[in-house]
Structures are given as structure tokens and as C-alpha cells.
Amino acid sequence: MKGKPLILVTNDDGVNARGIHELAACLENLGELVIFAPDGPRSGMSGAITSRVPLTYSLLERKNGLTVYMCTGTPVDCVKLAVNDILGRKPDLLMSGINHGGNMSICVHYSGTLGAAIEGCIQGIPSIGVSLTDYTEDSTFDACCLLGHRLAVSVLKDGLPKGTYLNLNVPNIRQVRGMQVCCQAEGRFINEYMRSENADKEPVYWLTGSLYNIVPDLPENDILALDNGYASLVPCKIDVTDYGFMEQLKEMVKTNTITL
């Protein structure tokens, strides 16, 4: 690697969230840091992209090897715009977070934090999403920062396989017991809506719900690790093809003559 590593930092809680600044602070000795993040909260934005309105961004700060931008787009927009038009070279690492709230199990499909990591991975950048299972503003990010920093050092040194990104979740407890490499738990949200009323007494629906581990004894699943007091680290793939089902699907297509 020539010169200092370039590290792109983004999130889905917005540029003013505490988590992203805690993350940048713990990475500052590792290279040149650029924060390019949404101008406000974009939780649950998944891999959403903005195409019907144009994006703008602005420079907020530049000092001591840290440059901070904010952007009107989603987390994925931020990664795309930063990589395509703002950074002079491809980052050596993308870190997304620290998210205020856990992104274990199926949350990988809803999370803007992971949306950004997926986009980084698509762009060919070793990418890591970092989340703390706590929504409160005064959360303790110490364990998150320690693990995130060591993971960053390791990934800067060894890289990641093409098409694979990492999903790190850290439990919000005083004594995190360690970190476990995990698979994605088979989760499901239950009781997903709270019915309420607007000022005109019409029904409105607020998203809520709690994450349920459908197969709690699935070996090495991430919800289980977190429940047991460990941070979970799940390697995830961009290629979502179910290769194990392809041959059977070919049979099904043939047997049922699904053709033109």
C-alpha cells in the first residue's frame, strides 16, 4: 500500500450522530479519514438509492487528517458519490457506523449501515458495518471502538475476499465477553405495528416489533452470540444466489414446462 491508507467512514444515523464520531476518533491513527455521511437520520434505508431528485453535499470540516462532508442522500448514495466524485482514489477501507442499534440477523436487509457496507463491497472496497445494540444517546462505545479498530487494522493488512463484507454487532453490556465469528440468525420480527390515530381520528400505523430468533439453537448464530454477551462478526456475501437450489429449480422449470 502506497502512503497512508484512505478510510471512508459513513453511517445511517447522520453526520451529527455520536456513533460516527466515536468511530472516526478510534480510527484516526490508521490513515487519512473522510467522513461522508447523510445530513440527518436515514435509519432503515437499506440499500436505497436516490434517482428522482439530485444530490448535493457540503464540506463541514477539514483538520488533522480528518475531512467531514454531509450529503442529502441515503447511506448508499453517500458511498457512491464519495467514491465516484469526491475522493481522488479508491478507499482502502470503508467503515459504516457505529450504528445506534443492533443490525444482527435479518436486519442486514433493512439497515442503512449495512446498505453502505454492501455498496462499499460492490465498489471493491473492504467494508465493515459496526453496530451497538443500544439506541440511547449516552451509550458506551468502548468495546465497539476497540473491536472496530482491531478489525480495521486486520482488514487493512489482510483484506477481505472479493464480494464479502463484515457485519460486526456489539452488545450493550458492561463486560463484553469477546467476539465470535457467526452466521446470520434466522430472525423474524413479531408484532410489527402499533395502530394509532392521527389528528383527524384516522388510523395510522407505526413500525415497531421485536426480533425473534426462530432457530435459537442454530450453531454459531449471531443473535445467540449477542444474547450470550459476545460481539458477533458475520461475513456476508454480495452474491445472494442460492446455488444449492439451482439444479432443483431447473428440474422444476422443466417438469412444469415454464417456458415460452
Add this chain to the structure above:
Amino acid sequence: MKGKPLILVTNDDGVNARGIHELAACLENLGELVIFAPDGPRSGMSGAITSRVPLTYSLLERKNGLTVYMCTGTPVDCVKLAVNDILGRKPDLLMSGINHGGNMSICVHYSGTLGAAIEGCIQGIPSIGVSLTDYTEDSTFDACCLLGHRLAVSVLKDGLPKGTYLNLNVPNIRQVRGMQVCCQAEGRFINEYMRSENADKEPVYWLTGSLYNIVPDLPENDILALDNGYASLVPCKIDVTDYGFMEQLKEMVKTNTITL
């Protein structure tokens, strides 16, 4: 299966798009149909969910076994709300589309059409995303409808493996040559932004770009199939864990002492 199958139809182009009505029309002989779709375009919304504002929905039409609702949310919101609070029972099938525009390769990560199919799959419903590689309003949906219908019949009969959904893309050509079971091509968008100016002469960035097949000779990849005049059918997984990298990641974590 008891009684008529219940089929939930949604999309990301909105309840007024032609594609969703073409899809519903071709499925009408298969069971009880409920369209529950966004009230306007939600292209590129991926798996986004709405949590900061409440959702509302309204009934637009009910006749001849077809019920049509529109909702203020994203495609995923539509699926969640329909399944949680509107439909009396779990649908036997979810069809999302017909999308005006292709969703091959990495588009699975950006597409609201697929976001809805992923959500259906998470909810335990056999789910299929259907897309036509054409954005124009006067597209020909014939091949899409024929294949979508036959696929629906087959999936209603045989089901799909737990945690697997289908991504069908149909090329916009006069003579589609058939359908191929494919894997997800390794795609990348290039030239993703067009720089322009707003009325105040400030720079703004419009998302654009074209999809490039990085490994065109990857066997059975979906972009290749479409380029060759075939519809592509990719089985996709909810579980994105890179199982093949887990042991190596454990070694990496150990060697680099990434722990607390």
C-alpha cells in the same frame, strides 16, 4: 391448500403503474388477489422501512376477486402492513412487479421490487420478483406475464425452500428465446453520476450510470442470459452469510488477536 390461494401483489413503481395491473390480470384465474402497493413510485427503495412517520393505507377497489389498496410506505412497508394487519391469513404467494426496468445482477440490492420479495420470503411466503428490462410506458408485458403466470402456478404447487425467493427478469425483445435458471452476475455500475447545476448555479448530482458485467463468462450468469435473449431466473437467499469464509475469518481473528 384449503380454498382459493391468496396472492399478494405489490411493486415499487406504485399502484398506478401499468406493470402491476398486467401482473394482476395474468394471475386472476389462480386465486384471490390482493394488490397492496405504494401510492406512488418507490424505485430504488431496496429493503427500506418507514419508522419515523406512521403509515396509512386506503382501499381503492374491490371486485371479482381482486382487492386493491394503496399505502404511503415503501414496498417492504406494504408487505409488512398487509401481512400483519390487513390480510386475514398468510398469503400463499407474493408476486412483486412487473417492474418497469431490469433487476438483474447487483440490482437485487437496490430494487424495491426485490425488497418486497425479500420481505415476503422473510415472512415465510413463497415470493417472486418479476421485472421487464424496459422503462417505457408502452412496453410489451406478454412474455413477462406468460412466464410469471407459469412460475406462479408451479410455486403454488411445489412451494420454494424456506429462505429462498426468485428473481425473474425478462428481456425487452420481440422474441424471448426461453427462460434460463441463472446465478447473479458480478455487475458494477459505471459513470454513476451526472453533474449538473441547480437554479442557484450550485452543483447537483443526478444518479445515472450503466450496468457492466465484470465477469461476462461466469457460467449461467443472469446478465449474459438476458443479453442472449433469454429470461433469467435467479434463486436468491435471505441468509447472506459467507459460510465459505467463516473458518478463515476465525483464523484471521485469532492471528490478529481481535478480541477484548
